[in-house]
Amino acid sequence: MTTSTQDAPRTTTGAAKISVRDTRKTFALKDEEFVALDGVNLDVADNEFVTVVGPSGCGKSTLMNIVAGLEAPTSGQVLVDGAGVTGPGPERGVIFQQYALFPWLTVRKNVEFGLKVAGLPAAERRERAEHYVRLVGLEQFADALPKTLSGGMKQRCAIARAYAVNPSILLMDEPFGALDALTRVRLQEQLLDTWSTEKRTVLFITHDVDEAVFLAGRVVVMAARPGRIHEVIDVDLPYPRTEEVRLSPEFAELRNRVWRAVYHQTTDTQTSTQTQN
């Protein structure tokens, strides 16, 4: 029996789906080096839902871009399924805050886009797109162009598009940030529904502490200057996250704890932007 394998080395921490190792990211400014991330270590398990909160500028998007393979770390590395990330990959679906839809394509064609790139035959593309368009409740708008949709609908389209290519990992950078409170709550519930029926590993960035607790199994609180992990808080609340869970004293307690973790470090490190949160 042969034991040789061409696979990349496995993680030493077990079955982490995403493993961020000693990651540092610096940007060259005029006369100095700006440290956007320093010493970041984070393991996300398969099918885990992790949210990341922290003050503006603490490196959340930088971290996500590195995991997405859109930016390279200055040192350290990110492993996905045990293999080093060197660029974007189809197993990682990315959803940005700004609805990154193709304006000239209809909802259906936007959702089909990645499937076309992946070389799926037309009939299968259509079937899959239909499924995900329905999943996010946009079936009546399948033939509409993005400019005719509301912000929430555009974002649901972006979610359907990311889901359609069947990525095992979803990387979401403040996807609901620009939405009104009601749409936001609806999309949170929809996302959790989808997550529980079509299991994914999710790394979800948000400014909103309630959202961070409502969605996650773990909340990662980051701190700024340099960007780093300040605290990781387990959210020991049952799924499905019903309204009852949202209104429970346990939820309130966790929300307060996360809020304090963000707020107290904010007062330590920030001067002008702290009231944003």
Ligand SMILES: Nc1ncnc2c1ncn2[C@@H]1O[C@H](COP(=O)(O)OP(=O)(O)OP(=O)(O)O)[C@@H](O)[C@H]1O
């Ligand atoms: N390309 C770049 N060149 C120089 N500095 C950068 C660059 N990208 C990010 N930065 C700096 O790195 C820090 C982290 O930025 P990042 O966008 O990751 O923060 P963030 O936590 O996502 O903030 P926000 O909550 O406002 O979205 C910021 O101070 C930012 O100015």
Ligand SMILES: [Mg+2]
């Ligand atoms: Mg950001």
